[in-house]
Amino acid sequence: MLSRPLFRFVRDDRRINFMRGRHMGLIVSAVLSIASVILFFQPGLKLGLDFRGGIIVEAQTPGPADFGKLRAALDHAGIHPDAVQAFGSPRDVRISINAPEGADREAQTQKLVDGVKSAISTAEPGTQVLRADAVGASVSSELFRDGLLALGFSLAMILIYIWVRFEREFAISAVVTLILDLTKTIGFLAITRFEFDLVMVAALLTILGYSTNDKVVVYDRIRENLRKYRTMPLRELLDLSINETLNRTLGTSMTVFLAALPLALFGGSTLTGFATVMLFGIVVGTSSSIFIAAPLLLLMGEKRLRKETDAG
Amino acid sequence: MMYYSRLRLLGVAGICLIGVLLCLPNFLRSPAPSMPWRQIHLGLDLRGGSYLLLQLDLKSLEHDRLQSLQDQARQTLLDHSLGYRDFVRDDVTASLSFAPRSDAERDAALKAMQSLPPVVPNEFATSEKDGRIVLTLQHEAMLARAREAVAQSIEIVRRRIDATGAIDPSIAREGDDRIVVELPGVSDPERIKSLLGTTARLTFRLLAPNPSVASPGSTMLEDESVHTQVAVQDHVDVDGTDLTNAGAVIDQQSGGWAVTFQLNSAGATAFANVTRANVGKRFAIVLDNKVIEAPNIISPITAGNGQITGGFDARSASDLALLLRAGALPAPLSVMEQRTIGPSLGAASIHAGVISLLTGLLLVIVFMVLFYGRFGLYADVALFANLILMVAILSLFQATLTLPGMAGMLLTLGMAVDANILINERIREEVKRGRAPLQALQAGFDRATGTIIDSNATAFLAHVMLFVFGTGPVRNFALTITIGIVTTLFTTLLLSRLLVVRWYALARPKELPV
Numbered sequence: 001m002l003s004r005p006l007f008r009f010v011r012d013d014r015r016i017n018f019m020r021g022r023h024m025g026l027i028v029s030a031v032l033s034i035a036s037v038i039l040f041f042q043p044g045l046k047l048g049l050d051f052r053g054g055i056i057v058e059a060q061t062p063g064p065a066d067f068g069k070l071r072a073a074l075d076h077a078g079i080h081p082d083a084v085q086a087f088g089s090p091r092d093v094r095i096s097i098n099a100p101e102g103a104d105r106e107a108q109t110q111k112l113v114d115g116v117k118s119a120i121s122t123a124e125p126g127t128q129v130l131r132a133d134a135v136g137a138s139v140s141s142e143l144f145r146d147g148l149l150a151l152g153f154s155l156a157m158i159l160i161y162i163w164v165r166f167e168r169e170f171a172i173s174a175v176v177t178l179i180l181d182l183t184k185t186i187g188f189l190a191i192t193r194f195e196f197d198l199v200m201v202a203a204l205l206t207i208l209g210y211s212t213n214d215k216v217v218v219y220d221r222i223r224e225n226l227r228k229y230r231t232m233p234l235r236e237l238l239d240l241s242i243n244e245t246l247n248r249t250l251g252t253s254m255t256v257f258l259a260a261l262p263l264a265l266f267g268g269s270t271l272t273g274f275a276t277v278m279l280f281g282i283v284v285g286t287s288s289s290i291f292i293a294a295p296l297l298l299l300m301g302e303k304r305l306r307k308e309t310d311a312g
Numbered sequence: 313m314m315y316y317s318r319l320r321l322l323g324v325a326g327i328c329l330i331g332v333l334l335c336l337p338n339f340l341r342s343p344a345p346s347m348p349w350r351q352i353h354l355g356l357d358l359r360g361g362s363y364l365l366l367q368l369d370l371k372s373l374e375h376d377r378l379q380s381l382q383d384q385a386r387q388t389l390l391d392h393s394l395g396y397r398d399f400v401r402d403d404v405t406a407s408l409s410f411a412p413r414s415d416a417e418r419d420a421a422l423k424a425m426q427s428l429p430p431v432v433p434n435e436f437a438t439s440e441k442d443g444r445i446v447l448t449l450q451h452e453a454m455l456a457r458a459r460e461a462v463a464q465s466i467e468i469v470r471r472r473i474d475a476t477g478a479i480d481p482s483i484a485r486e487g488d489d490r491i492v493v494e495l496p497g498v499s500d501p502e503r504i505k506s507l508l509g510t511t512a513r514l515t516f517r518l519l520a521p522n523p524s525v526a527s528p529g530s531t532m533l534e535d536e537s538v539h540t541q542v543a544v545q546d547h548v549d550v551d552g553t554d555l556t557n558a559g560a561v562i563d564q565q566s567g568g569w570a571v572t573f574q575l576n577s578a579g580a581t582a583f584a585n586v587t588r589a590n591v592g593k594r595f596a597i598v599l600d601n602k603v604i605e606a607p608n609i610i611s612p613i614t615a616g617n618g619q620i621t622g623g624f625d626a627r628s629a630s631d632l633a634l635l636l637r638a639g640a641l642p643a644p645l646s647v648m649e650q651r652t653i654g655p656s657l658g659a660a661s662i663h664a665g666v667i668s669l670l671t672g673l674l675l676v677i678v679f680m681v682l683f684y685g686r687f688g689l690y691a692d693v694a695l696f697a698n699l700i701l702m703v704a705i706l707s708l709f710q711a712t713l714t715l716p717g718m719a720g721m722l723l724t725l726g727m728a729v730d731a732n733i734l735i736n737e738r739i740r741e742e743v744k745r746g747r748a749p750l751q752a753l754q755a756g757f758d759r760a761t762g763t764i765i766d767s768n769a770t771a772f773l774a775h776v777m778l779f780v781f782g783t784g785p786v787r788n789f790a791l792t793i794t795i796g797i798v799t800t801l802f803t804t805l806l807l808s809r810l811l812v813v814r815w816y817a818l819a820r821p822k823e824l825p826v
Contacts, residue, residue, distance in 0.1 A: 005682070005685050005826070006685070007682060012740070106646060106647075107646060110647045128654055129499065129654050131652065131653050131654060132650070132651075132652040133650065134647075135649045135650075143783065146781045146782070147781070150778050150781035153780075154773065154774040157770075161769060165766055198782065198785070199716055199786060201786065202782065202786045202789045205774050205778045205790075208774050209771035209775060210727065212767075212771065212774070213771050214767075216763070216767045245737075248733050248737045251733045252729075254683075255680070255727075255733070256726040257726075258675035258676050259673075259722050259727075262672045262675070263722060266667045267664055268660060268661055270357070270716070271664070271715060271716070274716070278723070
């Protein structure tokens with residue numbers, strides 16, 4: 001049984017003409033990315049607690065939760081939550097309040113959390129607090145800034161690394177592809193209404209790292225083939241390189257996908273969103289390695305890459 | 313050559329063995345307390361507990377220093393019998409200024425100001441401007457003072473938390489003016505929050521001659537015992553730093569709760585002097601700018617101990633005693649961020665994490681065997697070793713593991729087999745080109761290595777950035793992935809290669825199972 005692989009994604013001698021569909025691929029990608037940018041502004045991302053500040057209290061009531069009673073108790077305590085909703089089982093209640101305004105908003109935010117906890121435990125004795133988070137407005141804006149910095153610096157580091165290890169055309173096409181990937185993922189976030197928080201930034205960065213990894217492998221092969229087949233037209237050469245690495249591209253995507261899948265299914269509220277976005281990112285990253293990164297290289301480097309290797 | 317030297321073989325096997333040994337403490341009880349027993353710590357999200365981010369109010373630190381400097385300056389001028397007019401304190405520019413009584417006294421006043429003792433070197437600059445003498449606090453010195461204040465606050469926060477009996481708290485500085493407190497197992501941090509939110513600066517000061525209006529050198533403060541405003545002199549006669557002990561007791565006369573305190577010799581002397589000189593006047597006990605009570609001085613108190621009765625109950629009296637024993641914070645602390653995870657959610661998260669990790673691992677293992685046969689199996693062995701090494705390194709550094717950290721481990725495992733896939737695909741290509749098995753193996757490993765390093769380097773960079781800019785659980789995610797990339801390079805480039813080479817040496821196959 002172990003002597004042979006049991007299956008392959010594509011036959012080794014199969015040559016798919018990917019470059020024929022390059023315009024289609026670029027157009028579809030551009031349209032999706034533009035749509036995502038529009039979605040980013042309208043309706044926009046649903047910011048998580050980390051980035052918008054405020055409080056969230058999640059509690060489990062002893063019996064099925066009586067929302068009217070809970071709302072009344074909060075109202076009585078002078079607390080006006082932005083949402084009181086069920087999540088998970090009928091006993092699970094989530095109460096969220098946006099960061100208060102005003103001069104002493106930091107202190108207010110922290111006070112609210114205790115107010116909510118005592119109000120619900122009075123209304124429903126025996127209630128267990130599962131989670132109580134309060135993030136002040138100044139902290140949340142710092143977290144947001146740090147998240148964007150992490151994304152920005154990562155992209156810059158990737159650009160520099162590929163530039164140094166490969167050539168300018170490779171670096172620029174990679175980063176453009178990554179930005180296209182990233183915008184689509186953000187569009188996905190806007191549609192699915194998963195909360196955008198620090199964990200999501202981690203998901204975006206992992207997608208970024210993974211997607212780059214995928215591109216580097218294809219680029220590596222292109223570079224090798226540029227040296228090996230000195231007279232082959234770039235278009236043909238790109239097709240050859242993509243085909244040669246196709247089984248590895250799909251194989252690796254598959255293993256990462258399989259690793260992330262249980263997180264999406266059983267990861268609980270913290271990780272479900274994270275892992276679902278990861279799964280989306282893996283699909284987008286894999287397809288962009290095939291349909292976007294190489295065609296961009298053809299578009300940008302048709303003359304330069306071929307001429308240079310001819311001369312050298 | 314394709315043959316591993318014995319030394320290399322032993323090296324790889326040794327590292328794997330060390331990895332297994334380092335993992336063991338996580339599953340066994342320490343046989344003796346003296347043995348180094350390094351374990352992975354579970355993060356608050358898995359263990360349940362509270363996280364507090366506190367910020368020290370540096371502005372008030374500056375304000376306090378300015379006020380005490382003003383006090384000192386006035387006293388010095390008085391001691392040198394130098395006159396002054398229009399003494400101004402400006403919090404915005406962090407400066408004090410006054411006009412000397414006459415030009416003749418200006419040089420003497422300037423000299424007196426220069427002789428004031430600084431708390432830290434180069435604390436303030438003295439200058440002359442438009443006939444006024446100006447003292448300005450220096451930014452550098454204030455920063456040094458702030459650093460000191462944060463360190464001091466951490467110590468006091470620790471003492472206060474220890475006094476509540478919280479188990480295994482972690483208190484650490486973050487940035488310039490923040491302190492992170494982690495309290496495992498504390499699911500209701502309300503009491504600790506209120507303890508940390510109290511500065512607990514106790515002072516004893518005389519009331520102003522006319523306590524109903526503010527006059528220069530005094531401030532209106534709320535008297536909590538009667539809920540009115542009284543004018544209290546700014547000059548501090550006895551400070552809480554001179555306290556040596558405090559305790560909650562039941563007052564013999566009223567039957568209510570009270571807090572007793574004991575002063576050190578310097579405090580006791582000062583207390584005796586003030587009470588002797590001011591018999592019949594009212595003496596305010598001020599805690600954090602609120603007057604707890606302001607009794608009349610009936611007779612001089614020379615023993616250096618006393619009692620505060622201010623409408624306490626058992627809880628507030630023992631909390632105040634605790635705060636006084638632990639010492640005052642150099643400046644107020646405020647909570648900026650608070651996260652609490654109940655124990656049941658923590659347990660559910662561990663469950664979710666372990667189930668996901670095992671399922672994911674199983675899926676990847678099955679896929680690799682189906683996709684690559686025997687070489688897939690070797691990749692799986694390497695994968696298992698990778699998991700062990702990750703746990704080993706995390707244990708060695710006694711790192712914290714959070715739920716996102718577990719996700720990071722799982723994704724690392726998903727990515728780790730990428731290196732094996734690259735190698736196997738390469739070997740397969742070489743075989744298709746008609747190379748003999750040995751040459752195909754050799755070429756496959758050699759050519760794939762460059763690609764593997766390039767592709768892992770970019771992922772490594774992205775996650776280092778995340779580690780640098782991330783906080784809390786996200787940082788943990790980045791940490792496990794970064795460690796995972798390093799262990800992946802070891803297990804794929806050395807271990808799985810070793811397995812393939814050993815198999816080849818033993819089986820001498822005519823063709824490769826790729």
